[in-house]
Each structure stands twice: as C-alpha cells, then as structure tokens.
Amino acid sequence: MFEARDVVKEVHRRTVLNGISFSFQAGRLYGIIGPNGAGKSTLLKLLSGVSSPDGGQLLMEGEPVGGIPRKRLARRLAVLQQGGLPPAGFTVREAVAMGRYPYQNWLGDEREDAGPMIEEALRAMGLADLQHRPLDRLSGGERQRAALAKVFVQETGVILLDEPTTHLDIGYQVQLMDTVRSWQKEKGLSVIAVLHELNLAAMYCDELLLLHQGRIAAFGPPEQVLTAGIIRDVYGTEAIVVRHPRGKAPQMMLVPGSLLP
Numbered sequence: 001m002f003e004a005r006d007v008v009k010e011v012h013r014r015t016v017l018n019g020i021s022f023s024f025q026a027g028r029l030y031g032i033i034g035p036n037g038a039g040k041s042t043l044l045k046l047l048s049g050v051s052s053p054d055g056g057q058l059l060m061e062g063e064p065v066g067g068i069p070r071k072r073l074a075r076r077l078a079v080l081q082q083g084g085l086p087p088a089g090f091t092v093r094e095a096v097a098m099g100r101y102p103y104q105n106w107l108g109d110e111r112e113d114a115g116p117m118i119e120e121a122l123r124a125m126g127l128a129d130l131q132h133r134p135l136d137r138l139s140g141g142e143r144q145r146a147a148l149a150k151v152f153v154q155e156t157g158v159i160l161l162d163e164p165t166t167h168l169d170i171g172y173q174v175q176l177m178d179t180v181r182s183w184q185k186e187k188g189l190s191v192i193a194v195l196h197e198l199n200l201a202a203m204y205c206d207e208l209l210l211l212h213q214g215r216i217a218a219f220g221p222p223e224q225v226l227t228a229g230i231i232r233d234v235y236g237t238e239a240i241v242v243r244h245p246r247g248k249a250p251q252m253m254l255v256p257g258s259l260l261p
C-alpha cells in the first residue's frame with residue numbers, strides 16, 4: 001500500500017529522515033515508535049501528503065503521494081492529527097459530520113444519508129450523549145474521541161493516527177485502541193499510528209517501525225522490535241521485557257535508577 005524508497009526529509013536544513021526504505025501492506029495495523037525527535041511526525045506528514053520527500057520516493061499504491069489530488073487523497077486516507085478539529089463554534093455532531101466533506105458536492109450535499117454512519121461513530125466513541133455540546137466545552141479526552149469519530153466517518157481505506165491516545169485515561173486508551181482494532185479488522189482498513197506508549201503499541205500493532213535519529217532502528221512484529229537490548233540502544237534506558245500473561249505481546253517494565261544493579 002505504501003512504499004518508501006530511500007526517503008530523505010530535511011527540516012530547516014537538518015536531515016530529519018535519512019534515507020529510509022520500508023513497505024506497509026494493506027489491511028494491517030502499523031505502529032511508528034521512537035524517542036522524541038526521531039522523525040515520527042515528519043514521517044506521518046509525508047504519508048499524509050502534507051509534505052513531500054526531499055530525496056527518494058514515497059508511493060501509495062504505486063503513485064507518489066504528493067502527486068495525488070487533495071480530494072481524491074481524502075477519499076483514500078484520513079488523518080487524526082493533534083488539534084485536528086475545527087475551531088470552537090461547532091457542536092460535536094457538526095464537527096464529526098465534517099468528516100464527510102470528500103463525498104459532498106459544492107453545495108455540501110451528498111448522495112447518501114450519512115446520518116446512520118455518524119450515529120455509529122458517535123456511539124462507538126461514547127459521544128452519543130455529548131453530540132449537541134459545543135467543542136469548546138469538552139475535556140481533552142472527549143475532544144480526542146470526537147476527532148477519531150470524524151476520521152471514521154471519512155470512510156477511507158487508510159487511517160493515519162498521530163499519537164491518538166494523548167489526553168486519554170487508561171480506560172479510554174484501551175477503548176480507543178479496541179475500537180480502532182475492531183474497525184480495522186471488520187472493514188479491512190490499513191492503520192498507521194504514531195504511538196508513544198510502547199505497551200499499547202505492542203498489544204495492538206501487527207508490526208512496529210522503530211525510528212531513531214532519522215533512520216529505521218528496527219521493523220517487524222512487536223516481539224522482534226521491543227527487546228531489552230534494542231530499548232537500551234535506542235531509548236538509553238533499562239527495561240525488563242515480559243510476555244503479556246494473556247497473549248504473546250511483549251510488555252515493558254521500566255527500571256528506575258535506584259533499582260539498577
């Protein structure tokens with residue numbers, strides 16, 4: 001679905017992505033992980049067509065992402081960004097309904113009634129009771145869930161998520177990732193998520209792409225990427241890696257300095 005060939009990206013004359021190559025298959029959930037400043041958001045911007053590589057090629061189904069016209073791209077790919085909701089003045093339902101814009105004509109009408117889909121997305125994100133509330137009267141976590149509902153109603157085959165669990169308590173982190181995973185499987189979606197929370201990434205993603213200083217430090221199933229040795233090399237911290245007692249995902253326990261041998 002996506003193929004990166006020797007992709008280079010510079011930001012303010014600094015090389016932020018330094019010749020990375022990978023391919024993402026359709027219908028899978030990928031996590032992009034790595035320390036602060038590793039280049040994760042920069043890579044997500046390239047995948048979403050917001051910016052273009054300075055070297056190499058980034059292809060989506062064989063076409064350079066940057067060359068795909070905006071509205072066509074919006075029917076294929078939806079992005080959950082930080083601050084991705086419209087400014088205040090809209091209700092939750094109005095904001096979620098804006099996800100339908102790629103399917104509307106210039107009058108804002110669309111052929112099919114999107115109402116039932118909007119209801120489903122609001123229900124899935126636990127927002128049915130808040131749907132008429134203005135956005136500026138939501139908590140950070142409620143806004144995040146509204147932004148995800150807007151992404152779902154865009155009905156694309158590819159979803160990009162930039163740190164989707166930010167602002168969410170552990171209950172909603174699990175609920176959001178469960179929802180993403182079940183929609184992804186049910187509808188055969190391709191999901192690519194920048195994630196900071198490594199234990200969540202390990203539990204939900206098919207594969208993890210670990211970036212470090214603009215290069216790929218590891219790419220593969222979570223149990224190959226999240227090893228104590230790789231975490232030490234990339235994050236510079238000790239971790240005890242165990243298997244999740246109810247699955248095979250690796251889970252990390254951090255080791256504070258006072259408990260180091």
Ligand SMILES: Nc1ncnc2c1ncn2[C@@H]1O[C@H](COP(=O)(O)OP(=O)(O)OP(=O)(O)O)[C@@H](O)[C@H]1O
Pocket residue numbers: 011012016034035036037038039040041042043
């Ligand atoms: N607008 C900018 N101006 C200057 N440097 C930038 C800009 N945006 C990003 N960078 C630099 O590019 C590098 C990669 O940034 P990026 O945001 O992609 O990292 P990240 O892996 O998403 O980090 P984080 O985990 O902190 O969100 C960093 O060193 C950052 O300082």
